[in-house]
Amino acid sequence: MAGSTHTVTNQPPPLTGYDVYGADQALVAAVERHLDPGLLDEVRGELSALGRAAGSGQLQEWAAQADARPPKLRAYDRHGHRIDEVDFHPAWHRLLGKGVGAGLTAAWVRPGGHVRRAAGFLVWTQVDAGNCCPLSMTHAAVPALRTDPTLAAEWEPRLTSTVYDRGLRPARSKAGALFGMGMTEKQGGSDVRAITTVAAPLADDGAYELTGHKWFCSAPMSDGFLVLARTAPGGGDGGLTCFLVPRVLEDGSRNVFRLQRLKDKLGNRSNASAEVEFDGTWARRVGEEGRGVRTIIDMVAATRLDCVLGSAGLMRQAVAQAVHHCSHRAAFGGKLVDKPLMRNVLADLALESEAATTLGLRLAAACDDGGEQERAFLRIAVPAAKYWVTKRCAPVAVEASECLGGNGYVEESGMPRLVRESPLNSIWEGAGNVQALDVVRALQREPQALNAYLHEVGLARGADHRLDGAIKDLLTDLADLDGAEGRARRLAERFALVLQGSLLVRFAPPGVADAFCASRLGGDGGAAFGTLPHSLDLAALVERAAPRE
Template sequence: MSTGGAAPRTPATHRVENQPPWRVDLDEYSVNAPLAEAVRAFGAAWADDELRETGRLVGSASFQSDAERANVHSPVARVHDRWGNRIDEVEYDPSYHRIIGEAVARGAHTSAWADPRPGAAVARAATFMLFAQVEPGHACPVSMTHAAVASIEGSPWIADEWMPRLLSREYDPRLLGRHKRSALVGMAMTEKQGGSDVRAGTTVGEAMGGHAYELTGHKWFCSAPMSDAFLVLAQTRDGGVDDGLTCLFVPRVLPHEVRNVFRIQRLKDKVGNRSNASSEVEFDGTVGFLLGEPGRGVRTIIEMVQRTRLDCVLGTAAGMRQSVAEAVWHARGRAAFGRLLVDQPAMTSVLADLALEYEAAMLTGLRLAQLFEADAADRDIALRRLATPVSKYWICKRGPHHAYEAMECLGGNGYTESFPLGRRYREQPVMAIWEGSGNVIALDVLRALTRDPDSAAAFADELASSAGASSLLDSHVDRTLALLRRLSSADADEAAAQARRLAEGLALAFQASLMLRHAPTPDAEAFIGARLGEDRGAQYGVLPTGTDAAAIVARH
């Protein structure tokens, strides 16, 4: 029978009801009240307009579509060209280049170095988090470029040529020589036999004269192998004399416009972080240039490592924000058992607890960023030496469980690839593993206490700023600082066995103190009660009796 040209009728069995719309076309900065408040509190109010522009960009439908596409269409290694010439390139989907190009254009990489005004490190951290909230994979080369500046700036034979390129806001994915006006920097530190023990590396660098070395060896993990240059650790020799572990700067294209030897063996098939390439590489006659002093490789990279660990905290917090935002959006747009999910008391408690976890992580990240400002005082430098590994240890470990709980809030939808929380769940563990997994970071907390005794005093001073505001926190701080003093003089094995306990205790004290100083008082008290109180639970959603969970959710 003819329908007379009428539109086809939607079958009644396929009507879509009781499903929230796509969470898209929002200003991710302005709708995130805790972040906007913290940016102002930590001295970067001047960046509000730029951050709102970035918030609109990353919240747009086109950016979110690019984020999904960049993860679905993973990078591919192109080792040879069609004629058999070795090219060792990585091919990315165009969506990835659009994403990283926008991040670089807005200074998510090196804006705090390029314009070191008060609050610059905080503004850069907020920008970094906004981009990483929606697409985390590209944040790896962005972070490494930011951190590498700290290791490069003291070596003028490298810095004079490369620093202007690192500070540029242009993005060009091509491997070009000195005519390229911008650059990204990666790292190649880890070897098969060494892992986190970089001193066990066997890559050798033979002095060639001047600052140049010829490298032979391998790296088991090379982050972002399409980058323009890499920081590499090698055992260097000069005239048959061993220097020890040295940091070298390895460009992909040498000064005379010839490609350096940089043999990509394969790309890693990672659990997450799919939009970003990680590879195994071989060096065979590869040329690298000295950074710092021969044999002082660890000292050369230490400030770089501190900054990449900071970005692990920021990246985890960004992921927590995505998880909270998606979970709350879903709960506000779906009803069950006669009420919206957000109004169901059990769900409200879970959402509020997830939101508190995010806010504490975000405040920690921005406070750490503030400690890296260009005009940081000696006390700030001492504090960041201890606070950075403490925060990296705890916050990054909280990321995967946080993502899982948020994914459960979406029910079956959360467990599908049509929604972003499955991708986030796979992404969060990399922040805990990269730049030192749990035991390595916990032991670095002990090293900070041994090598920089001022760091413990600075940390205690930081906690003293909120003394008296919470008896629960005061008792926790007393216990934790007593443990710190005991482990500072304990046998090495005893201290190592308790290193995780100390790191966790310090991290919770730091977060709780920040919440008391910067979050609404009821929110801070709920956070402290849920994590330090006698009736605290092991899972999210166990909040102190009397908590106004709905008000917490509304704020987020």
């Protein structure tokens, strides 16, 4: 029984029972811009159904349960047999099943596949980012497997299936399968040249035996894994080869896949990440021997794009929660959303979120196009976007939590989960320095990539003087690439900001583009959120970001 003084007033209702997709004006506009008109009715219905599920109280409860009860390692059964299994809360399986059923691993076989999947992935991240990890890796494994037509014919139908078929069984008996990957080793991190796992050929053509240890193996409950190992002794890249490691062998026996421990992570707690030991582990070569990095390069590009989309989704949910709270909470004589300084903060956060969403969907559209010009564009745009958007996610999540005051620091609000999750995408698939250096590498080695990028941003030339000035400054920076490594982060940041500005000038409402160019390109904004020029229509920016249809 509540005490006589316990009267609850002025507390915002939970943000639930809404269409996460339909309420996101920037995302809806991007989908309609990039998708074939003939597909729009079908995809609108599909994404709205997913959005309503994502905004439901039931799925929000499942997400909270999966996060609060992380997976547990079961190395042995009760008789002492080594089984190396991971137990998940039932809510995890329900969420992952819905993600698979929504086609979030099926982009490669559906019309408009990357745009419609990108939108769905951005929506689904807002429910629980943890289950998006196996969805991302399963999606990204397809281009690597396609380097071997026989393997692709065997595995691709399972990976692109919309059936979540859990349980460890031979893959041939499953209606759907998930993939993980194991690249990182404790001595090397992002430096795959330091890999020491070795692969010895077996009698069967293309079959090998692996011996080694992986420091991070994502989604260890999966049916198969892409792994890098060395087929030749010594340093350098000459012996690095890509392998497919099935979890269960064709005869039904367990492959040697020893889970040493599960990582105790800051965020992404509903998902399992493990240290794995290979000791006579059976594997099948994927692609040419000694060409492992080349084999997985398209997979890396796909997962990096998912880092952009995942961060955009986290930002969108953080902004939606902040605007929702401030629209219902009264203080100092009025609603928080109507207070000029709070409105400035919310508008600034909304601007960051919309820029990330617009950029992420543009990259997905380039993947669908697949032409030479678009592939060259992605070569610079993906690492630049991965660097910048993932870097912006954490400050957005923290600032949005502050908009809820003390309530945002309490686990029940869901905001701490967003804050813990927010740094992950900046680290996964190559941290900030790796991305920035990849931008420089593309500039130095692939002139067609810069040409494609400049063509893209040049489509908005003349529309905003601040954008024109930023393009000019970027070209000045590129005139001399001596010592570029030391300023690689600055270059990557400018590439991302100019591209975001160009897209918003072309496609966003004038008020959004004006605010972005003023604060991000024109120098009329501060380092902290909430420093937009007061002359802007901030109320319109906040209203556009409000989570209602």
